[in-house]
Amino acid sequence: MTIGTTDDLTPAQRAAAVRRLEKAIGSLAGVAIQRMEERLAWYRNMPPDNRSWIGLVVQAGIAAFVEWFRNPQDRTAISADVFGTAPRELTRSVTLRQTVELVRTTIEVVEEGIGQIAQGPTEQAALREGMLRYSREIAFAAAQVYAQAAELRGAWDARLEALVVDELMRGDVLDDTVRSRAAALGWDSASGLVVVVGTTPKPLDNRDNVRQHTALVADAVHRAARRARLTVLTGVQSDRLVVIIGGAEDPLTATRALANEFGPGPLVIGPVVEDLLSAGISAQAALSAVRAAGAWPDAPRPVLAAELLPERALAGDEAAKAQLVAEVYRPLESAGAALLETVSAYLEQAASLESAARMLFVHPNTVRYRLKRVSDLTGLHPAEPRAAFTLHMALALGRLAGPANGL
Numbered sequence: 001m002t003i004g005t006t007d008d009l010t011p012a013q014r015a016a017a018v019r020r021l022e023k024a025i026g027s028l029a030g031v032a033i034q035r036m037e038e039r040l041a042w043y044r045n046m047p048p049d050n051r052s053w054i055g056l057v058v059q060a061g062i063a064a065f066v067e068w069f070r071n072p073q074d075r076t077a078i079s080a081d082v083f084g085t086a087p088r089e090l091t092r093s094v095t096l097r098q099t100v101e102l103v104r105t106t107i108e109v110v111e112e113g114i115g116q117i118a119q120g121p122t123e124q125a126a127l128r129e130g131m132l133r134y135s136r137e138i139a140f141a142a143a144q145v146y147a148q149a150a151e152l153r154g155a156w157d158a159r160l161e162a163l164v165v166d167e168l169m170r171g172d173v174l175d176d177t178v179r180s181r182a183a184a185l186g187w188d189s190a191s192g193l194v195v196v197v198g199t200t201p202k203p204l205d206n207r208d209n210v211r212q213h214t215a216l217v218a219d220a221v222h223r224a225a226r227r228a229r230l231t232v233l234t235g236v237q238s239d240r241l242v243v244i245i246g247g248a249e250d251p252l253t254a255t256r257a258l259a260n261e262f263g264p265g266p267l268v269i270g271p272v273v274e275d276l277l278s279a280g281i282s283a284q285a286a287l288s289a290v291r292a293a294g295a296w297p298d299a300p301r302p303v304l305a306a307e308l309l310p311e312r313a314l315a316g317d318e319a320a321k322a323q324l325v326a327e328v329y330r331p332l333e334s335a336g337a338a339l340l341e342t343v344s345a346y347l348e349q350a351a352s353l354e355s356a357a358r359m360l361f362v363h364p365n366t367v368r369y370r371l372k373r374v375s376d377l378t379g380l381h382p383a384e385p386r387a388a389f390t391l392h393m394a395l396a397l398g399r400l401a402g403p404a405n406g407l
Helices: 011-039 048-070 080-085 096-117 121-170 176-184 210-227 251-261 276-295 305-314 318-334 337-348 353-360 364-378 385-401
Strands: 193-199 231-237 240-246
Touching (some): 011 048, 048 096, 096 121, 193 251, 193 276, 210 231, 210 251, 240 251, 240 276, 276 318, 318 337, 337 353, 337 385, 353 364, 364 385
16 A cells, blocks of 8 residues: 555544644644744845735635645635735735745745644655645645736726826826826936827727727737837827826837737827926827828828927817927018018929029028028928928918917
């Protein structure tokens, strides 16, 4: 007969072994706690209340082994309720690695105690085999506890992230509550940020419900951001996908790293702002540009919201109109009437230097020099079709605005 299987014990022997185990629960738990105190620095540094909870978990685990050993014919898998003695918040202060150390120390103490508790080699071997099997079940139970905690934490973080993004996109006056919520999600970017707006990709599997698809899209964005070493917050708002990127030195390069996670259609980058509380400015510009992007079918992808200023102005965006007047028309107006007259004549004469020069009664080189000044002041070269369109729009809006500031 093979010595050491759990089935070798008679009911009377098993009952006697269980009684001795029950009497030893307290002492075994005490030895385990003392050993953790000696070996585990993280345990020594914990607050007293957390250490107390861990002591209860250790005692509950040993007691659960006794019950597991008591009923050899009815051994269901050890439930994660072994860890239910402690509050759920303990999973935030005790890592999975630390839990493994806790379990390993406790099992080591119990195995050493078996030599003193058991009577005879058969009982000792049965208890050791039982502890071996039980330790496997405890390992699965610990993994289940942390998996559930991670799932709950992930669901909570996703809801909190969606709330933060939604508040930023509304453009309301924000306070430090938004900043603290973002910090709880790991947002640590102190430098400038941009808001990127595009379409939500369609689900690959039509069986996915809305919540599942939203989670999959957000996870994909976060994975791409980690690969690109970017700090992001993301939110899915129906058919619109919003990503807030922090600390990116080059917004275009950063957005290209995430572009594959968006659906087809326009992908717009709002202006860089200083911090999270100013993100609404970037968000409003990006939303306006997305709505107007259809007027520029050949727009690059991604595209800066500032590059869509003419289309945004045509769509009725007052901020875009004001920006065109302030950044294009007013500098030309301040530089003197000659520049406004020259760029206007040049555009009206289909970008012909000679025609503009004849119209203004000046030499073509004078026109060329003045256009260079226009380019220096506005960043727009009148000879480029896209820049010419923007200049046309800015001149018209500036004339409508008149000499006063604003519209």
